[in-house]
Amino acid sequence: MAERVRVRELDDDEGRRLLRIIRRGTGSVVTWRRAQMVLLSAQGMPVVKIAEVTFTSADRVRDVIHNFNTDGFESLYPKYKGGRPKTFTLPERREIKKIAKSKPAEHNLPFSTWSLVKLADFLVAEGVVDDISHQGLRILLREEGVSFQRVKTWKTSRDPDYSVNRKRVERVMRAAGIVGVHLRRKVRTTTPEPSATPVPDLLQRDFTAATPNTRYVGDITYLPVGDGQFLYLATVLDLCSKRLVGWSIAAHLRTELVTDALKAAAAIRGGRLDGAVFPSDNGAQYVARDFAQVCEERGVVRSRGAVGTSADNAAAESFNASLKRETLQGRRSWSGAGEARHAVFRWVTRYNTRRRHSSIGQISPIAYE
Template sequence: MARKNYTDEFRQRAVDLYESTPGATLKAIAADLGISRGALKEWVDKLGSGTAAAGSVSPPVSVRSESQAARIIRLEAELAVSRAEQVKLETERDILRQAAKYFAGGDELVNRFQFVEDHKDAYGVKRLCEVIEIARSSFYAWLAAAPGRAARAADDARLAARIRVLQDPAQGGDRAYGAPRITADLNDGVPAAGRVNHKRVARVMREHALAGIRLRRRVKTTIPDQSGRKFPDLIGRDFSTGEPNRRYVGDITYLPIADGSNLYLATCIDLGSRKLAGWQVADHMRTELVEGALRGAHRDRGSLAGAVFHSDHGSVYASKAYAALCEQLKVTQSMGAVGTSADNSLAESFNAALKRELLQGASAFPDQATAYRAVFRWTNRYNTRRRHSAIGQITPNSYENTYAAARSATLTEAA
């Protein structure tokens, strides 16, 4: 559910994010953070330095593969040169040589038809069909359907343009979005008759080189404490969604900095709604790091009494200080088996997604301030804008609002 009270640190971080983001607008940043535009403007007027970043140039559109028309022109030019050099060229051998270039990939039958279309003036349809072994009636049927194919290609191009907008951060998009989330965005609020199929979205993204960002190689950061306290596994790899504020998972990941240092991020994720309820960044992995994430979740929820928090056997989670905090907040600890990452895979997947999408192939953040700013925006956007397949391709905040409304309606009916 949306925040009603904001800490001074949150307000200052929001202002810093707005002023340091090239081309940012109050509306876009406010939407990412789940706050009103008016609130952000008030904070900027009061706390800002007046040095907002200059507008940025939108990233270039993905380079498309060589067009079919360009390929045809290139092949016909090669054929013309070949005829000029070899007056008595053996026709059948020349046809097969040129046809082989069409059969290298894709739909072979369609490529054969296209080859005949491209070379019918030079050799004649009958001769070409005989050499490459297709029926003339099939070729003419394919040719008659050309207007329909052109219309579909134009529709695909328009769809690709819409997808680029949804992946463009400058327009509120997300480069990491793949076909499932893109499909959900495209169909959001659209009547059933106007919706686009996820298979078509996947095909268009593949054909137009619009794939989402891939996972980076995972680096292990857990430091097991064999002498620390042990707690039973109360989750049992059951990461299903449901009632919010009942079950949480958390983990620590490192954020590499260009100067060789690291920052560390601790998380507290609600399994019920997938909301990132609490997080903390520090330049160390002491117990205070994970305590900060749990306290953040407590502030967000108002109370964690009766909730379960699941983690690995890292030394900070097994420490007496962390156990004391859990007891104070009435939180029951849960731990997976030692050395078994699958027992906490949801938290680890969250860490992988964050670093994949923020680093985008880079080996490190340029400096600690940039890293913190990027994490601040990403973690807030995660709750306010990011769609999750586990909760029906809606945001965690939307899920919790819907859940609360449904629960209220049920209680009203029962009364």
């Protein structure tokens, strides 16, 4: 039987440093993803499960853990040159070359030229590759004949202020015939459980929070993957920072779908969610004994709205609607489960690290935290 791969024992300072990297998310997307893998391993999650929740391969997770055990925090950063060199498939190399030769403006990015840092982060965030170091990217570009002058350092403001007002944007959109995409038919994912033990509604439709890690919302939504088949996505959203802290995707609607999402959120928050309120609908998954036990183990205070109304969980419903509207973009379904998982991970990464929210001062959720 193969030996189980797991990160070495961490001391308190190392654990806090990992949490700072994940919570702040101010550095590279590559660093953020590697730190997540190490932290999940330290919390006892097996390699196969880590690969599933981070949307990468088990071999890649093993490499990250091995490199961390050997070289520590240095291995989390894109400049790390140790470990086994990562290889790329021919389609990956072609896509990297294509993006490197394009202009950032073509991807709606607010800067004029690529740097190695920006290009590496973009490739990971867009799901072109699951991981890439600066040295590996430099070598690949050289092998593909991409001029390094095109990938020069960008030294202007990374987060410029835009002077264009809302009315001008609306006028230009009307002239160009641009409109938002709309969702199609709905699939029922909430099945009430008549024997559920009553839980009070602690939010009363007040979807605000003064500080992060105090109030969350969660829900289940369907992901159509063709031929009448579905995957199901469970979410855990912080009401203060708007960050999607935990999520889980599966081909079933068993209780473990929502418990896995809550466990993932707790792992990001250091293993506990003491005192945090988590409202949900009255679906069988959220009223199950196993879900109540996970909440108790991690210090979560349960809350539940009325039966038969989505308004009591409107924040979670709105988040799920945005995710599907912007990932499907008018399509009826994805071509398969792999494409759906990939699209969700790419969207969530951009949502947490780049998407601005007016309620938190036009910055991203991770920047706010």
